[in-house]
Amino acid sequence: xxxxxxxxxxxxxxxxxxxxxxxxxxxxxxxxxxxxxxxxxxxxxxxxxxxxxxxxxxxxxxxxxxxxxxxxxxxxxxxxxxxxxxxxxxxxxxxxxxxxxxxxxxxxxxxxxxxxxxxxxxxxxxxxxxxxxxxxxxxxxxxxxxxxxxxxxxxxxxxxxxxxxxxxxxxxxxxxxxxxxxxxxxxxxxxxxxxxxxxxxxxxxxxxxxxxxxxxxxxxxxxxxxxxxxxxxxxxxxxxxxxxxxxxxxxxxxxxxxxxxxxxxxxxxxxxxxxxxxxxxxxxxxxxxxxxxxxxxxxxxxxxxxxxxxxxxxxxxxxxxxxxxxxxxxxxxxxxxxxxxxxxxxxxxxxxxxxxxxxxxxxxx
Amino acid sequence: xxxxxxxxxxxxxxxxxxxxxxxxxxxxxxxxxxxxxxxxxxxxxxxxxxxxxxxxxxxxxxxxxxxxxxxxxxxxxxxxxxxxxxxxxxxxxxxxxxxxxxxxxxxxxxxxxxxxxxxxxxxxxxxxxxxxxxxxxxxxxxxxxxxxxxxxxxxxxxxxxxxxxxxxxxxxxxxxxxxxxxxxxxxxxxxxxxxxxxxxxxxxxxxxxxxxxxxxxxxxxxxxxxxxxxxxxxxxxxxxxxxxxxxxxxxxxxxxxxxxxxxxxxxxxxxxxxxxxxxxxxxxxxxxxxxxxxxxx
Numbered sequence: 001x002x003x004x005x006x007x008x009x010x011x012x013x014x015x016x017x018x019x020x021x022x023x024x025x026x027x028x029x030x031x032x033x034x035x036x037x038x039x040x041x042x043x044x045x046x047x048x049x050x051x052x053x054x055x056x057x058x059x060x061x062x063x064x065x066x067x068x069x070x071x072x073x074x075x076x077x078x079x080x081x082x083x084x085x086x087x088x089x090x091x092x093x094x095x096x097x098x099x100x101x102x103x104x105x106x107x108x109x110x111x112x113x114x115x116x117x118x119x120x121x122x123x124x125x126x127x128x129x130x131x132x133x134x135x136x137x138x139x140x141x142x143x144x145x146x147x148x149x150x151x152x153x154x155x156x157x158x159x160x161x162x163x164x165x166x167x168x169x170x171x172x173x174x175x176x177x178x179x180x181x182x183x184x185x186x187x188x189x190x191x192x193x194x195x196x197x198x199x200x201x202x203x204x205x206x207x208x209x210x211x212x213x214x215x216x217x218x219x220x221x222x223x224x225x226x227x228x229x230x231x232x233x234x235x236x237x238x239x240x241x242x243x244x245x246x247x248x249x250x251x252x253x254x255x256x257x258x259x260x261x262x263x264x265x266x267x268x269x270x271x272x273x274x275x276x277x278x279x280x281x282x283x284x285x286x287x288x289x290x291x292x293x294x295x296x297x298x299x300x301x302x303x304x305x306x307x308x309x310x311x312x313x314x315x316x317x318x319x320x321x322x323x324x325x326x327x328x329x330x331x332x333x334x335x336x337x338x339x340x341x342x343x344x345x346x347x348x349x350x351x352x353x354x355x356x357x358x359x360x361x362x363x364x365x
Numbered sequence: 366x367x368x369x370x371x372x373x374x375x376x377x378x379x380x381x382x383x384x385x386x387x388x389x390x391x392x393x394x395x396x397x398x399x400x401x402x403x404x405x406x407x408x409x410x411x412x413x414x415x416x417x418x419x420x421x422x423x424x425x426x427x428x429x430x431x432x433x434x435x436x437x438x439x440x441x442x443x444x445x446x447x448x449x450x451x452x453x454x455x456x457x458x459x460x461x462x463x464x465x466x467x468x469x470x471x472x473x474x475x476x477x478x479x480x481x482x483x484x485x486x487x488x489x490x491x492x493x494x495x496x497x498x499x500x501x502x503x504x505x506x507x508x509x510x511x512x513x514x515x516x517x518x519x520x521x522x523x524x525x526x527x528x529x530x531x532x533x534x535x536x537x538x539x540x541x542x543x544x545x546x547x548x549x550x551x552x553x554x555x556x557x558x559x560x561x562x563x564x565x566x567x568x569x570x571x572x573x574x575x576x577x578x579x580x581x582x583x584x585x586x587x588x589x590x591x592x593x594x595x596x597x598x599x600x601x602x603x604x605x606x607x608x609x610x611x612x613x614x615x616x617x618x619x620x621x622x623x624x625x626x627x628x629x630x631x632x633x634x635x636x637x638x639x640x641x642x643x644x645x646x647x648x649x650x651x652x653x654x655x656x657x658x659x660x661x662x
Contacts, residue, residue: 053555074561086552090574099570100560147560157559 002065004029004187005050005155010059012045012211019045020211023059027204032181033189036198037208038234043191046208047159050189052076064154079148080157083164085140087132087147094119094128097146118150138169145180158190162197174200195235199223207231223285226354229361232283238331240283243324244358247276256282258324266303266323270350273365280364283354286318289330291338292345299351310340319344411435411630418626434627438635442628444615451632453605454612458592459639461523461608465530466587472531473538473583474576478568480539481546482554492543498536503596514601521603529601530591538583545579546572581647588643609636 003026012020020042027033035043048054050061052073061069068076079100087096097118098111106114119125122142132140141161148156158177162170178201181188192198198205199219207214207222207230215227226232232240246257247270254273258266292302308327309320317332319340330346338344355364406423411434413427421428440450479485480492510529511520519525549572557567598608607615613636617629 048555051555051559053558073555073558074563078559080556080559082552082556084550084552086550086556088553088557088571090571099557099562103561103566147556151560 003027004031004064005033005189006060006062007050008060010046010049010061011057012042012049012054013057018211020049023213025206025213025216027187027189029187030185030203031187032201032203033187034198034202034205035189035191035208036193036195036205036235037214039193041208042211043193043208044159047080047157047189047191050155051078051080051157077154078157079151079153079155080159081144081148081161083160085132085144085164087140087143089132092129092131093124093135093143093146096132096143097150100147100151114150118146121149122146137165138173141165141169141173145177149180149184154187156186156188158188160191160193162192163194177201196237199235205235207234209234224352225363226283227363229281229283229356232354232356236285238286238318238329240285240354241289241323241326241328242356243282243284243326243328245280245282245324246278247273247280247355248278256280258282260306261322261325263306266305268301268303268348268350270353271299272350273353273355276355276364277357279358281356281358282324283356284348285352286329286331288349288352289328290347290349291330291332291336292347294333295347295349297349297351300347300349302345302347304343305346307338307340307342307344310338321346407630407634411438411627411634413627415623415625415627434625435631435635437625438616438628438632442616442625442632443619444612445619451609451612451616451635454607454609455635457523457602457606458609461526461530462588462591462639465527465534465591466584468527468531469534469538469587470580470583472535473540474542474573474580475568476535476539477542477544477546478572480543482549482551482567482572483564492539495536495539498533499540503533507596507600511601521601521606523602523606525601526597526606526608529597530594533597534587534591537586541579541583541586542576545576549575585643585647589640592640 005025005027007023007025010020010023011018023046025033035046037043045054049056050063052068052071056069059069060067063076063078088099091099094115098115101111101114115128116125119128122145124139124142124146127135127139127143132143135143141164144161161177162173165173174197177190180186181201190197190201199222202219204216205219205222206216209230215222215231217225217227222231222235226235226240229242232242243258246259248255248257250269252271254270254276256268256270256273258268260266305321305323307319307321311318311320312334315334317334317336317338319330319332319336319338320327321330322328332338353365356362357364409425409427410418410423412430412432413421414429414431414433417428438451440452441448442450444454476495480488514520514525514528517525517528519528553571554567557571562570592608593610594608595610595614598611599614602608602611613632616632
């Protein structure tokens with residue numbers, strides 16, 4: 001199937017400042033693409049470029065197989081939900097939702113039936129006669145979604161739609177958006193700085209930093225095989241442990257040595273790694289370091305570690321140990337007997353390990 | 366606003382603060398009296414007969430209230446050779462002011478909308494030049510404007526006066542609307558664009574309905590300026606097209622014989638009434654906070 005959104009070599013400059021550099025992304029119908037990155041990385045600008053609200057400096061962009069590089073927003077067959085909701089303050093909720101149809105000359109009967117359909121879908125029937133000013137944040141959010149849904153476009157664009165909501169409502173709306181995506185089978189592009197939102201919603205994630213794409217992949221790919229140190233550190237909470245280590249070839253195995261302050265170095269043996277340089281940064285997620293005996297597998301290796309801190313978090317308990325000069329976090333089960341100041345055998349699951357080059361930050365395995 | 370009124374009455378004040386407050390109110394009261402004095406004299410004088418004015422005191426209340434001076438001022442008093450009162454000139458002023466205010470406000474709204482919401486290259490420069498237009502003194506443009514009106518065939522006509530006042534008003538009205546529209550989040554325009562609305566549709570359906578407070582401010586400002594203008598009125602009009610301010614001057618300055626103070630006062634009040642009326646009526650619509658709810662908060 002032809003990609004529904006195809007971005008080729010897109011550049012965007014403001015004056016002499018390069019905001020976006022050589023962006024290449026393509027998604028299939030039904031995809032949920034999330035653009036994620038720290039603030040100022042250009043993700044909202046990219047979304048505005050897709051919407052046609054910002055002209056692009058170079059490259060090509062097509063939606064639904066048609067070149068849209070220089071087409072105005074109203075002819076792109078898109079709908080957009082904004083961070084501030086951008087509801088028309090003088091219009092009632094119903095008028096807000098039907099404004100787009102009215103502008104496009106849709107007949108009144110269709111408008112009415114579409115409005116009813118969307119209102120019941122979002123459970124806002126009782127709000128239709130109110131003004132945006134009389135609504136709560138969550139209700140405004142729903143109306144903004146309704147305004148997009150009623151249009152039935154090729155592409156839905158969301159610009160950090162949940163960032164103005166409180167934590168509880170955010171989780172609620174997040175799963176609602178996910179449900180909506182599954183029920184409608186619609187194609188969505190979604191901007192967020194929240195990596196958890198990105199992981200839970202996306203079928204495909206684009207990680208951006210400084211206007212450059214760091215990695216494109218499924219949430220699992222991004223999470224398990226980050227392309228560089230930035231992605232490894234940015235995605236996941238608590239963040240991936242990134243530990244400086246020395247690698248030496250030892251027959252068919254690789255000996256990984258991690259320096260420890262005031263103790264013998266921690267030595268692990270990786271049977272799969274190939275062609276590692278001497279200096280590497282070893283990346284392991286907190287959940288891939290477990291209490292000895294709770295993780296099995298041929299690549300699991302146990303080592304005694306000095307525990308500096310224990311942080312119970314309800315479902316899990318996090319313990320922190322200093323390895324290679326870094327605070328390394330391990331995610332243990334809740335009933336662990338770990339005590340700070342004591343030594344605990346920890347199991348390192350090397351089947352999940354990532355190696356990065358210290359200089360460039362690129363992934364090595 | 367609510368916080369302010371709550372904390373305003375609550376705390377107890379020391380004697381010093383109280384004294385200071387009373388001093389302030391007394392001073393304000395005196396100023397108010399000082400400002401109201403001329404109006405008081407005008408109103409009382411206009412209700413007296415000439416006989417009473419000659420014999421009585423300036424600040425005394427009228428013994429016999431008579432509206433004769435008012436009807437003379439409206440339809441009988443002489444401006445130079447003609448004796449038809451202020452009435453025709455009053456209507457001249459209405460015919461001049463209403464379209465001029467309407468056009469200047471409309472153009473200012475469109476200008477402000479473009480400059481605030483449709484940023485284009487050089488928008489700031491154009492805005493700066495328009496602002497500069499606010500500071501050009503009237504006298505400077507008298508001769509060039511007279512020439513332009515002549516070329517346009519509008520010299521000495523009411524449309525000519527409308528033209529002058531619209532041109533002069535655009536700078537201010539643009540400033541007002543631009544500063545108001547700049548506070549409206551740009552996402553509103555973006556949302557409407559995605560919804561398929563064009564330039565004028567967005568202006569008409571989204572921005573104008575939000576604009577009541579600033580329209581009221583602009584209308585009051587423009588109406589007062591244009592109605593009260595004398596210099597343009599006296600320069601660019603001819604017999605028959607003069608606005609009320611010019612006619613008032615003629616009534617007061619060109620009478621011969623006995624000075625009819627009561628008629629002069631009545632005429633002055635008549636000439637000032639519309640601006641007063643605009644303040645009283647439009648002030649009611651000075652509603653703030655209409656934009657609340659367009660964004661979070």
